[in-house]
Amino acid sequence: MKTIALIAHDKKKTEMLEFVDHHKDVLSQYDLIATRTTGTLINEKFHLNVKTLMSGPLGGDQQIGALVATEKVDLVIFLRDPLTSQPHEPDITALLRICDVHNIPLATNRRSAHILVKWLVTEQNK
Numbered sequence: 001m002k003t004i005a006l007i008a009h010d011k012k013k014t015e016m017l018e019f020v021d022h023h024k025d026v027l028s029q030y031d032l033i034a035t036r037t038t039g040t041l042i043n044e045k046f047h048l049n050v051k052t053l054m055s056g057p058l059g060g061d062q063q064i065g066a067l068v069a070t071e072k073v074d075l076v077i078f079l080r081d082p083l084t085s086q087p088h089e090p091d092i093t094a095l096l097r098i099c100d101v102h103n104i105p106l107a108t109n110r111r112s113a114h115i116l117v118k119w120l121v122t123e124q125n126k
């Protein structure tokens with residue numbers, strides 16, 4: 001397990017920052033990538049050296065999807081906003097799909113994200 005992708009829609013960015021704050025000790029042990037705005041906010045606050053790709057609406061979800069498809073991402077945390085329509089909805093759907101195609105663990109809400117991080121810790125201690 002090496003690379004974790006972090007993505008949050010605008011209304012979920014505060015939640016993402018809280019999530020990262022809570023788990024920064026674990027997350028800092030992995031290579032982190034993110035869509036542009038999400039990653040920039042995380043880097044400003046935590047200096048975790050997150051590599052940023054394009055913003056989601058400009059193709060960032062597709063970039064992460066391509067990395068999932070080529071097995072360069074091992075886990076995806078995507079705090080989606082299910083109550084706001086997104087202009088790049090097809091890209092979002094494609095990212096979720098490609099995670100399923102490649103059997104990549106994917107959390108789309110904060111509680112499942114917490115569970116995945118706990119699982120990471122369990123795996124580390126094996």
Ligand SMILES: O=C(CO)COP(=O)(O)O
Pocket residue numbers: 007008009010034035036037038039054055056057060061092
């Ligand atoms: O839109 C997004 C995911 O679909 C997130 O993109 P940003 O991190 O650039 O806001």
